[in-house]
Amino acid sequence: MSPVDLNVRLGPLELKNPVLTASGTFGYGREFAELVDPSRLGGMVVKGISLKPRPGNPPPRIVETPCGMLNAIGLANVGLDAFLKEKLPWLQTLHTAVIVNIYGHTLEEYAQVAAGLNGIEGISALEVNISCPNVARGGMAFGADPDMSARVTEAVLKHIDKPVIVKLSPNVTDIGVIARAVETAGAHALSLINTLTGMAIDIETRKPVLGNSSGGLSGPAIRPVALYMVHQVVKAVRIPVIGVGGIVTAEDALQFLMAGASAVEVGTGNFVYPKATLEMVDGLTRFCEKKGIPAITEIIGAAQQDC
Amino acid sequence: MSPVDLNVRLGPLELKNPVLTASGTFGYGREFAELVDPSRLGGMVVKGISLKPRPGNPPPRIVETPCGMLNAIGLANVGLDAFLKEKLPWLQTLHTAVIVNIYGHTLEEYAQVAAGLNGIEGISALEVNISCPNVARGGMAFGADPDMSARVTEAVLKHIDKPVIVKLSPNVTDIGVIARAVETAGAHALSLINTLTGMAIDIETRKPVLGNSSGGLSGPAIRPVALYMVHQVVKAVRIPVIGVGGIVTAEDALQFLMAGASAVEVGTGNFVYPKATLEMVDGLTRFCEKKGIPAITEIIGAAQQDC
Amino acid sequence: MIEQHAEVIFNDPVAADTCLMGLKSREIAARAHPGQFVMVRVGPHADPLLRRPFSICGVWEQDCFLILYRVVGRGTRMMADAGSGDGFGILGPLGTGFDFPEQPEGSLLVAGGMGIAPLGFLAGRMDRDMHLLAGYGSIDQQIPVHALGLSPGTVLTATEDGSAGHHGRVTDLLEETLKRSPPTPTRVYACGPTPMLKAVAGLILNRGVFCQVSLESTMACGLGACQGCAVPAAPGRDRKYYHVCQDGPVFDIGAIDWEQI
């Protein structure tokens, strides 16, 4: 049997397979290097980078929930300069797509981080996290508003020559509207979903468990919501979509590919099964072999028809 | 030790304890009667009633998901007339609050169902499901828009002399805005959350599992999202709030009460533990006894302070 | 109907990926009627979440009822891992049972795969007044007659690969029987995969023989409360859908829309 072709395209970006790591769950890649050879992955999305380093929120930062977890890391990261100095050199040695997730609290911050990454070799694309509070709008998330989402996209595109993936927030009434606005603004691809906002309360202390009070819900619990939104967005736009949310196994990934996603990101699954991404690549191959599917691209969108 | 006082108030409506059943998960009460004595509950919210009977969606209508389930029942119900003839007489014999959940696809339908229930003895209140597709707006849910939410509320209030609880949809950008609109329109209380929209795909058939393609996600998986939204809405409005979403145990219920909910509804939990509501009432009593809390109202909103 | 924690008395493999479990419950053993089912809480945690439905396959002594199940996924795997002393939350007996007279002579039971679970119970109640046609994919799936406490003479087997009994479908046996006899069976009871039941419908409906089938459907509550277990009713009925857990799982074969299902 001829080997299965797992190659997929995200607009200008070509991946050797559709399995990526989700931002914030795989560090800068090196943390998992003893367990996961990055060169076997379609790519890695590294922890969200901001212009200046951020210490993050006071602990506790995580709490387990039914089939999921809440996190309030507070986008802690080393900042652009330290990323370039300390993290990038190792990333540049890898034979896989390196996607840098970025965020800001103002349009300028987004633009500056993008500019700082422009032209740097070893970075395959940017993923723009628009789920962050917009300081200018009293902390309402950029991603909650189509217009602001479009403007962030434009600001980033203006300062970078690399493919730009915009990562959408699920905490909206109609994610299709946001998706179209971002597409019109020129994004090369979309990734979704980021975390759903949630909370847990400690009934002994009568206080929220998380130091930040609320946090982002991730893990298998949110998979049905993510799958539905991917299915909707794929219908709404022409640019490629990356599925994110509760994806742990190859079977999970196949649901998103059939919904129309061109690739998937594994987040919380990395905590549960550190080798989840590798097993996913093997599982996708086995599935295609069993079904006699020569190329994974054949099943992308297979479940879009009857809707 | 003097007995713990579990009484709570929902505006004009007084409940002997804060434990209610959620619409669509407890039928018309009788289905559970061999297991759960309704007179021990704070109240029952019966299956959503529409003007005319509805057969509901083609099967499959349910599918299990991680710590949750998707349902696409399609609001199947016997319709107003059959409800009054066949279901109400038994409900009228109960010594508990009977709350009738209603819905429509036009403002008129909402108004007519409300009118049909007006003045009828044995019905303690209405719960208005505004998560349904609005035919006039191409199926966009009434509850997705503050203005439409307010107008449904007014339409119902105009035709009924009973307390009106409006049940909010979580599939919105800012549930606080909807909550305030509904409060301004005159609702006596709010209940939240209804289900999150989700999907599951069968990778063998390459089709959505549900006959309706998408469905509503419920169960423990959504509890953190429900708790966060309750916490937000309690801050946003002055009228009482009922917490709904993934509540199965007394500990779950306590989180919602501490977040500021005056009562809770148990939905999917009834499927997992048919006696969940009874155990919850006992569990709330035990908790208050252990902590020396004379009245459950004391802990309502206890976790609101530090936010 | 009751909800209780029931202790596992035994849990023995009886065929490939198939176990017979005895659960201790005087109440359910006393009330169980062939065709009824129980909802099993397969584990203590929130995943897997929903109870799993299983036909009652018989009662043993006064205080134990039987479940015959095939391991097809996570919940049945958890059940197969249980040993005596372990226990499960049980809700039942649920649903309608089969209708059968005091003197059931001439009854024909047609089982496909795990469909033998409710029919094995029914057969036990009918003793020698019936014949049971049991179909399997292959001999390794065959449930030993003695495991169901039936008298060998009463059971005819078919396997699709011919490894045991008649080479072919159990509905072939049904067809022959219907052709061969006068006297045609006075009553037919069938349970199995939907395609098999469709075939049964095709053979029976025009003949007007009394026939009841036991259906499956995904379920959440098992109590008639969630309306999740809908199956399409035959045209001209008073409703569009029946609910398997409450209106069934046993239905008159004419009640179901075999085109839509």
Add this chain to the structure above:
Amino acid sequence: MIEQHAEVIFNDPVAADTCLMGLKSREIAARAHPGQFVMVRVGPHADPLLRRPFSICGVWEQDCFLILYRVVGRGTRMMADAGSGDGFGILGPLGTGFDFPEQPEGSLLVAGGMGIAPLGFLAGRMDRDMHLLAGYGSIDQQIPVHALGLSPGTVLTATEDGSAGHHGRVTDLLEETLKRSPPTPTRVYACGPTPMLKAVAGLILNRGVFCQVSLESTMACGLGACQGCAVPAAPGRDRKYYHVCQDGPVFDIGAIDWEQI
């Protein structure tokens, strides 16, 4: 560090709600350093979801490492229910270990409750060159010295209810020792509940004795990737938070902000 399925060799109760588990892993047994921990996948399903962190409490023969754990919730309950032959997904060894010299004479180990798990491992490596102060709420929680393979003479016990050893806190014993001796201990190693470690900090910091503590924090990845396990760094450090799983769990006592924690 490796990720593998490890078989349970034994899993014995050693005190109230406390078990000692031996897990088969030549790799981890070979690499384990006192103070390091493993992340345990407690079940096959998605609830409970996250791995649970446990200190390595020792190694046994060449191919087995030990976990000493108290049953406090669902995950530890599932571990307690496991028998030999069962297995768990294991990730480790993780984190930094304790720093100790070839000749560790004069080392003082201070354990509160389950804090004895990593210190028991350290004590074993130090043999007779150390003293271990072990504090418990009550005698029923006391871990038998032999269970940890330590020589009795080396362990001093305190219980808060006075049911065994000194009547009071283990930090009382520490305070006495620090007062009584010259020679004050050259090295102090502590692990236990945060309030106890705060007390240790209060006693040690001004004295300038070398002291390392092993901290706990809720964890998701255990690998330094999620930044979920933050603890506040002492003022004037190069960062605001350390990550217990990567920068620790063992820290110099001066590195932590004992006011904020």
